[in-house]
Amino acid sequence: MTSPTGNFVWYEYIAEDRKAAVDFYSHVVGWSAKDAGMAGFPYELVGPGEHRIGGITDIPADARAMGARPGWDGYIWVEDVDASAKKLGAEGGQLMKGPMDIPNVGRFAVVADPFGAVFMLFRDAGGDAPTPPPAGTPGLVGWRELHSDDGAKAFDFYCRFFGWTKTSDFDMGPMGVYRMFRTAGGEEGGIMTRMPHTPRAHWLYYFNVDGLDAAAERITANGGKIVNGPHEVPGGQWIVQGTDPQGGLFALVAPKR
Secondary structure, three states, rough: OOOOOEEEEEEEEEEEEHHHHHHHHHHHHHEEEEOOOOOOOOOOEEEEOOOOOOEEOOOOHHHHOOOOOOEEEEEEEOOOOHHHHHHHOOOOOEEEEEEEEEEEOOOEEEEOOOOOOOOEEEOEEEOOOOOOOOOOOOOOOEEEEEEEEOHHHHHHHHHHHHHOOEEEEOHHHHOOOOEEEEEEEEEEEEEEEEEEEEOEEEEEEEEEEEHHHHHHHHHHHOEEEEEEEEEEEOEEEEEEEEOOOOOOOOEEEEEEO
16 A cells, blocks of 8 residues: 555635635535534535535634734645654754644644745544545645745755655746656645745645636635636646635636636
8 A cells, every 4th residue: 555645635724704715615616514513613624525625714823823814724644743743843844833633633733844835744543544536526636836935945855855756847937947746646736936926935725626717707706816817737727826805825727718
């Protein structure tokens, strides 16, 4: 069995208005939502049909005190959260919260890579990484994209830390080189140096939809904004990047317009 180490296994949105965020993404991406049933901790599980790919919750008080704004974060599977957090710190990353347990769910830590992009280290309490539906299924995360202060050095860091491998480079001219990576789950995303107008390093997550134009219309119809696209990308897919009504950045990817 292939180790799930280095795979993205969960996505989480922290919101100013949890219910409004659920409503927006349910309309735009086509998710259903279900309360997680955790006493004293409102948390909405979201995903296509009965499959759950992530959760939407309120901005935690400690994160709010640090200036956190609405947005998406990804959870990356590791075998040992504590050891991985310690190793990340030794390589120039930052431990922001944890490691700590989520009762009956798993253990996690909120961290930042050496260039400031935030993500989570995670291991399920049962020790088994979830099995996702087939790649390309509408409602799943179809692509993950890191906008870093230094794309080349960030790429080397993630490959060294998680065992990712390079699949190819794409020269974007003045925008630099786009480096695509593979995890144990397949080709998962790309890494680039952020543009000057991008205020900070961050991960951007692309949600699968059937058709891009109709989905883009749903963004604006539900109070969001288009900030980039639609564009056709190598491989024949179409993408659009947007912000939700609370200012959270996200993207969509589809096989057709």
